[in-house]
Amino acid sequence: MRRYDKNADEDDIRTRPGRRGSRPRTRIRPKHEDAAEAMILTVDRGRMTCLVDGGTKDERQVVAMKARELGRKGVVVGDVVNVVGDLSGEPDTLARIVRVEERSSVLRRTADDDDPYERIVVANAQQMAIVTALANPEPRPRLIDRCLVAAYDAGMEPLLVLTKADLAPADELLESYAALGIDYVVTRADQLETVGAEAVREHLRGRTTVFIGHSGVGKTTLVNALVPEHRRSTGRVNAVTGRGRHTTVSALALRLPPPPGAKPGSKKALDPGWVIDTPGFRSFGLSHIDPSRVIHAFPDLEPGTEGCPRACSHDEPDCALDAWVADGHADPARLYSLRRLLATREASEGD
Numbered sequence: 393m394r395r396y397d398k399n400a401d402e403d404d405i406r407t408r409p410g411r412r413g414s415r416p417r418t419r420i421r422p423k424h425e426d427a428a429e430a431m432i433l434t435v436d437r438g439r440m441t442c443l444v445d446g447g448t449k450d451e452r453q454v455v456a457m458k459a460r461e462l463g464r465k466g467v468v469v470g471d472v473v474n475v476v477g478d479l480s481g482e483p484d485t486l487a488r489i490v491r492v493e494e495r496s497s498v499l500r501r502t503a504d505d506d507d508p509y510e511r512i513v514v515a516n517a518q519q520m521a522i523v524t525a526l527a528n529p530e531p532r533p534r535l536i537d538r539c540l541v542a543a544y545d546a547g548m549e550p551l552l553v554l555t556k557a558d559l560a561p562a563d564e565l566l567e568s569y570a571a572l573g574i575d576y577v578v579t580r581a582d583q584l585e586t587v588g589a590e591a592v593r594e595h596l597r598g599r600t601t602v603f604i605g606h607s608g609v610g611k612t613t614l615v616n617a618l619v620p621e622h623r624r625s626t627g628r629v630n631a632v633t634g635r636g637r638h639t640t641v642s643a644l645a646l647r648l649p650p651p652p653g654a655k656p657g658s659k660k661a662l663d664p665g666w667v668i669d670t671p672g673f674r675s676f677g678l679s680h681i682d683p684s685r686v687i688h689a690f691p692d693l694e695p696g697t698e699g700c701p702r703a704c705s706h707d708e709p710d711c712a713l714d715a716w717v718a719d720g721h722a723d724p725a726r727l728y729s730l731r732r733l734l735a736t737r738e739a740s741e742g743d
């Protein structure tokens with residue numbers, strides 16, 4: 393290997409003159425001072441589409457792969473990375489990702505509760521939109537609860553998006569989430585084009601929201617309305633795979649159009665919010681969930697856990713929350729909701 397030759401690249405072995413003489417110092421990584429910052433929009437079999445100079449007139453999409461120095465570290469949609477090499481974005485060029493910035497949040501999933509293997513699906517989202525149809529298919533409250541637990545565990549704010557309001561009312565479902573104080577928005581496809589899409593966008597401005605929902609809830613219809621420049625095919629036969637419906641393979645980050653009336657170049661116009669569309673989740677394994685992270689989403693209950701036994705699940709007889717709530721420190725409905733969420737960690741039929 394050339395790296396340790398006498399004629400090794402300066403980047404690989406640097407000399408540091410001074411006190412200890414001029415011993416070559418190995419293992420100093422090249423600094424990549426020419427690297428550009430980029431956001432990962434999608435990942436397809438080891439090829440990442442990155443947005444370079446986002447929000448400027450030089451904005452372009454560059455295809456890149458991981459540099460060897462990243463090792464096994466994964467790169468996921470939403471990651472902010474450093475890229476080097478050919479950053480022109482011309483066809484057939486390939487850049488290299490040399491660094492992944494620290495993530496502010498990660499959404500993990502396990503395929504099943506018994507599956508210890510977890511994958512990070514999305515990085516740096518601040519909000520999780522849980523898309524549920526009010527009818528056809530029927531809402532699945534346990535699945536919603538599992539998504540909520542995953543959101544709280546990931547440190548994301550949940551947003552309930554209730555679709556197909558033309559088929560059934562939302563009141564009853566919203567009632568069962570009232571104690572959680574979750575932000576929500578109700579939609580119907582026949583009004584998305586007029587007022588509906590902008591009403592949803594108002595919940596998404598200035599941050600990144602990952603959209604999850606199982607097949608048939610109308611997520612594609614919704615995302616297409618939110619990001620009209622991006623029309624993902626619905627229900628079309630794929631000529632290559634012959635599959636009856638389109639299947640989304642990777643998550644995909646999409647920028648919202650600027651709000652109506654935003655001045656070009658203004659912060660509102662440049663930071664209109666991002667939607668990360670994800671493939672339909674069949675289940676949401678929760679084996680990696682840590683109850684102590686979930687309870688952060690209940691700041692009103694958190695002080696009551698001081699008297700809990702070590703590693704309390706907060707759903708066991710010795711949990712201090714019962715007495716604390718009985719003493720009037722918090723609303724019993726909140727504890728009930730927390731327990732309901734924590735109980736979803738145990739899988740049951742139909743999740």
Ligand SMILES: Nc1nc2c(ncn2[C@@H]2O[C@H](COP(=O)(O)OP(=O)(O)OP(=O)(O)O)[C@@H](O)[C@H]2O)c(=O)[nH]1
Nearest residue numbers: 555556557580581607608609610611612613626672
């Ligand atoms: N009645 C009614 N039907 C809707 C609404 N939104 C979507 N649909 C229909 O519901 C079906 C599923 O919509 P999609 O947008 O494809 O749902 P999806 O969640 O993306 O599902 P997959 O494509 O399977 O991942 C389609 O036939 C839509 O036309 C709505 O608000 N009201």
Ligand SMILES: [Zn+2]
Nearest residue numbers: 700704706711
């Ligand atoms: Zn407890």
